[in-house]
Each structure stands twice: as structure tokens, then as C-alpha cells.
Amino acid sequence: xxxxxxxxxxxxxxxxxxxxxxxxxxxxxxxxxxxxxxxxxxxxxxxxxxxxxxxxxxxxxxxxxxxxxxxxxxxxxxxxxxxxxxxxxxxxxxxxxxxxxxxxxxxxxxxxxxxxxxxxxxxxxxxxxxxxxxxxxxxxxxxxxxxxxxxxxxxxxxxxxxxxxxxxxxxxxxxxxxxxxxxxxxxxxxxxxxxxxxxxxxxxxxxxxxxxxxxxxxxxxxxxxxxxxxxxxxxxxxxxxxxxxxxxxxxxxxxxxxxxxxxxxxxxxxxxxxxxxxxxxxxxxxxxxxxxxxxxxxxxxxxxxxxxxxxxxxxxxxxxxxxxxxxxxxxxxxxxxxxxxxxxxxxxxxxxxxxxxxxxxxxxxxxxxxxxxxxxxxxxxxxxxxxxxxxxxxxxxxxxxxxxxxxxxxxxxxxxxxxxxxxxxxxxxxxxxxxxxxxxxxxxxxxxxxxxxxxxxxxxxxxxxxxxxxxxxxxxxxxxxxxxxxxxxxxxxxxxxxxxxxxxxxxxxxxxxxxxxxxxxxxxxxxx
Numbered sequence: 163x164x165x166x167x168x169x170x171x172x173x174x175x176x177x178x179x180x181x182x183x184x185x186x187x188x189x190x191x192x193x194x195x196x197x198x199x200x201x202x203x204x205x206x207x208x209x210x211x212x213x214x215x216x217x218x219x220x221x222x223x224x225x226x227x228x229x230x231x232x233x234x235x236x237x238x239x240x241x242x243x244x245x246x247x248x249x250x251x252x253x254x255x256x257x258x259x260x261x262x263x264x265x266x267x268x269x270x271x272x273x274x275x276x277x278x279x280x281x282x283x284x285x286x287x288x289x290x291x292x293x294x295x296x297x298x299x300x301x302x303x304x305x306x307x308x309x310x311x312x313x314x315x316x317x318x319x320x321x322x323x324x325x326x327x328x329x330x331x332x333x334x335x336x337x338x339x340x341x342x343x344x345x346x347x348x349x350x351x352x353x354x355x356x357x358x359x360x361x362x363x364x365x366x367x368x369x370x371x372x373x374x375x376x377x378x379x380x381x382x383x384x385x386x387x388x389x390x391x392x393x394x395x396x397x398x399x400x401x402x403x404x405x406x407x408x409x410x411x412x413x414x415x416x417x418x419x420x421x422x423x424x425x426x427x428x429x430x431x432x433x434x435x436x437x438x439x440x441x442x443x444x445x446x447x448x449x450x451x452x453x454x455x456x457x458x459x460x461x462x463x464x465x466x467x468x469x470x471x472x473x474x475x476x477x478x479x480x481x482x483x484x485x486x487x488x489x490x491x492x493x494x495x496x497x498x499x500x501x502x503x504x505x506x507x508x509x510x511x512x513x514x515x516x517x518x519x520x521x522x523x524x525x526x527x528x529x530x531x532x533x534x535x536x537x538x539x540x541x542x543x544x545x546x547x548x549x550x551x552x553x554x555x556x557x558x559x560x561x562x563x564x565x566x567x568x569x570x571x572x573x574x575x576x577x578x579x580x581x582x583x584x585x586x587x588x589x590x591x592x593x594x595x596x597x598x599x600x601x602x603x604x605x606x607x608x609x610x611x612x613x614x615x616x617x618x619x620x621x622x623x624x625x626x627x628x629x630x631x632x633x634x635x636x637x638x639x640x641x642x643x644x645x646x647x648x649x650x651x652x653x654x655x656x657x658x659x660x661x662x663x664x665x666x667x668x669x670x671x672x673x674x675x676x677x678x679x680x681x682x683x684x685x686x687x688x689x690x
Contacts (some may be wrong), residue, residue, distance in 0.1 A: 215630025372542030466518030
């Protein structure tokens with residue numbers, strides 16, 4: 163461990179944007195990394211490009227203002243190419259800055275990353291909380307990087323890989339995520355949930371998932387008391403009304419779930435929360451307790467309606483278990499989202515029809531929402547490493563296409579076109595259902611009014627964030643709210659009534675304020 167006296171460097175951590183328009187949530191892993199660096203004495207800032215309009219000028223201004231010695235970007239497979247471009251820009255702006263990249267994708271392609279991107283200096287592999295602190299100390303003191311476990315670095319143009327770092331045994335020793343470094347008001351404006359973990363690791367071995375290799379096949383649990391205190395802080399101090407517990411499987415240990423729920427009930431936390439689960443890890447008693455504690459949504463990864471496919475992908479569940487789990491959750495009063503994957507090994511027309519049939523049955527019988535993804539064999543997964551053994555034909559290595567919404571692989575019995583058609587039919591059904599909701603709402607049916615209002619609100623705020631409207635001087639200097647609404651309405655081509663209503667909401671919440679920003683004399687509109 164590096165002493166605090168030796169840690170004085172400035173580190174900029176970048177939350178890489180995604181090339182699609184899904185609603186964002188605050189980055190959890192990045193704030194854990196920032197917290198460990200701060201705890202060790204480093205000066206840290208986060209540039210969150212997920213909810214800030216990305217442009218080269220944004221990067222340039224941040225580097226000139228903060229002058230970091232180290233810039234690190236985190237990424238998945240989908241936004242790997244974007245992270246690489248951002249780091250190349252950073253190196254062009256300041257050739258002396260040390261560039262780091264981390265995340266699940268690069269953890270399994272580290273040598274390739276160094277070889278293909280001469281502007282990237284170091285890949286931080288795997289669980290990197292402790293690795294990053296030790297690396298920062300080595301960089302600050304000029305020590306040999308070869309002694310830092312868990313990295314792959316450039317040395318005379320060649321990639322050097324150090325030993326893997328052991329996983330952190332006691333998660334409670336990690337500092338709480340440095341969420342104060344994030345533009346939290348922007349996430350609150352979207353009414354998005356804040357993310358929390360109660361454990362790391364997954365004991366299962368599904369062939370399409372890299373989580374066991376990234377965070378271990380065992381599960382390491384945080385103290386339920388620390389978890390609940392953190393959730394209380396998110397609600398009472400940071401103003402979040404919803405929390406998403408992003409453990410790989412929250413329900414893997416019943417005693418852990420029970421203690422967390424009981425403590426939440428004891429504190430009477432007024433907060434809704436959602437979890438990821440498996441159909442073979444729940445029971446009615448657990449679900450009732452989760453509901454009482456505020457759990458509003460549970461997501462099951464069912465993957466397929468074909469038992470043959472489930473067995474082949476090592477899911478270790480049955481179709482019958484999936485039906486029973488959805489039934490139990492709905493009877494407990496918890497909303498259910500069921501996730502399916504098309505194009506898994508052995509997929510053909512019959513198995514695909516079984517999956518679609520199961521999805522529709524769960525919706526018809528229990529009102530469970532469902533969604534289809536398309537298999538994307540990500541680096542670090544067994545299906546990627548043994549694609550030919552599983553009869554999978556990889557169609558492209560263009561990582562930007564690995565969004566699980568379009569085919570990047572196919573089986574010998576189920577083509578990319580067939581997968582695309584199923585997803586297109588599903589999206590058409592979703593669009594028709596939404597159009598029906600809009601028509602009923604316009605006709606005076608109040609059943610879906612809140613849902614429509616929420617959609618309108620989120621679409622407007624998301625558009626405002628992506629456009630960077632509030633950050634532009636010609637807009638931010640508007641003297642009153644009505645003038646601001648007029649200018650933003652024209653800028654985004656949005657109805658004035660919607661803009662005025664939403665801006666008033668944001669001002670009332672305190673997320674949008676008219677005051678002098680740090681370092682400025684004149685008041686202006688800005689995110690708190």
C-alpha cells in the first residue's frame with residue numbers, strides 16, 4: 163500500500179459515453195475508484211460525459227483547467243472505441259499525460275489494446291480499486307511498473323503484463339463511492355435510480371457472461387448495515403427516490419437479503435429499489451420481505467424458453483422454475499422484467515419460437531414485462547473464447563456493434579436475419595402498445611397519465627443534457643425562467659408548455675439554479 167505522503171498526483175477519471183440513447187445511471191465503479199484514490203491522498207476529478215455534451219472542446223477545457231498527470235477512462239465492449247478516441251485526444255492535447263484504460267473489455271484484451279493504440283500507456287485489468295492506488299503511487303514516485311500487479315503497460319513499444327491481482331477480500335474496507343464528484347443534479351433531473359452494490363462476484367458459470375472472470379466465482383458480501391446506511395444517505399442527503407442494486411445476483415444468499423430488508427424496514431426508508439435475480443434463488447417468504455422493504459422491480463435473466471438451450475449455456479435453471487419464479491414475484495406485488503437472449507448456441511427456429519412463446523406466456527399470465535437481446539460474444543466469456551466449439555459464427559469484430567441489439571454472430575441453424583426479424587416484431591408490438599397508451603390518455607383515460615408524463619419529462623431532460631443547452635452562455639445568462647424556457651424551447655424545438663413545466667420542476671427541486679458559478683461574478687443558470 164502506498165503511503166498518503168507519497169500520493170499527491172492529480173488524476174482525471176472519465177465516464178465514457180455510450181453510442182445509444184438509453185437513460186443513464188450514475189457510474190458506480192468509477193466513483194469507487196475515485197474514492198480509493200482520494201483516500202490515498204490523490205486529487206481526483208471525474209468528467210462524466212454520459213450526461214454532459216461530449217465534444218473535443220469539453221476535453222480540452224478540462225485538461226487545461228485541471229492539468230492532470232493521469233487520465234483514465236473506463237469502458238465496456240460497446241463503448242471501447244469511444245474511450246480509445248477520447249484517450250487519443252487527451253494525448254494530443256498533452257503528450258506528457260499518462261493514459262489509462264480499464265473495464266471488462268480491456269481486462270481480457272489488454273495486449274491487443276496496447277498493440278493497437280500507441281497513445282494508451284497502461285491497461286488496468288480486473289477489479290482495480292487497489293491496483294489503481296498502487297499504480298498511482300508507482301507513477302508518482304517513479305517506481306518500476308512491473309511490480310504493480312493487475313496491469314498491462316507499454317515498455318519500449320511492447321506490452322508487458324504483470325501478475326493478476328487477488329480479489330479484495332473485505333469489501334467493507336473500501337471507502338464509500340465518491341458520488342460528490344458526479345453531476346448528480348443531472349441524474350436527479352432524469353429521475354433515474356442511483357446504483358448500489360451489496361456484493362461482488364457470481365457463483366454461476368453462464369457461458370455468455372464475463373462477470374465470474376472479472377469479479378470471481380465466489381461471492382463477497384458487504385455488511386448489510388453499511389449497505390442500508392448508504393441507501394439512507396442516497397435518499398435523505400442526495401435526494402434519490404429510486405435505487406438499483408446492481409449485484410450480479412442480489413438474492414444468492416437469503417440471510418443477506420433478509421438482514422438488509424429488515425434494516426430498511428426498521429429505518430422506514432421511503433425509497434423504491436430494484437434488483438437482478440435468478441429464478442432458482444428466491445422463495446415467497448423472501449419476496450414478501452423484499453416487497454415490504456420497498457422492492458418494486460426484479461429482473462430475471464431467463465435467457466431462453468428452450469430447456470436444451472438452457473442446459474447448453476450452463477444456466478442451470480429450468481423453464482418450469484422460470485414460470486414459478488415470475489408467478490411468486492407477481493403474487494408478492496413486485497413488478498417483473500424478464501430478459502431473453504436470441505442466438506445462443508444451438509438456436510434454431512424451434513428454440514427461438516419457444517423463447518418468444520414463453521415471453522408472451524409470462525406476460526399474458528402474470529403481466530411480466532420482457533425484452534429480447536441478441537447474443538454478443540464479449541471478450542472474457544466462454545462463448546467468445548470457444549465460439550467454434552459452440553457452433554457460433556462471429557460476423558464482426560467491430561466492437562461498437564456489440565450492443566446486444568443487433569446480430570454480431572449467428573448459429574448454423576438460425577441466421578442474423580431471423581434474429582433481426584424477431585426483434586423487429588417485438589419492437590413493433592412495443593410501439594403499438596405505446597401508441598395505444600397515448601391514444602387512451604388523450605381520450606381522458608387517467609390510468610397511464612403518470613407513465614406518459616414521466617416519458618415526456620425524461621425525453622425532454624435527456625435531450626437538454628445531450629444538447630448541452632444549459633451550458634451555453636447565450637442560454638445560461640437568460641435573466642428569468644420564462645425567458646429561459648422560451649430560448650430552450652426554440653433550441654430543442656420542444657413545446658413551450660413542456661419546457662416551462664420541466665424547468666420549473668428542476669428549479670423547485672434545486673437541481674437547476676440561477677446563481678454565480680465558482681470563479682464567476684455574474685449569475686447564470688447552471689446545474690447544481
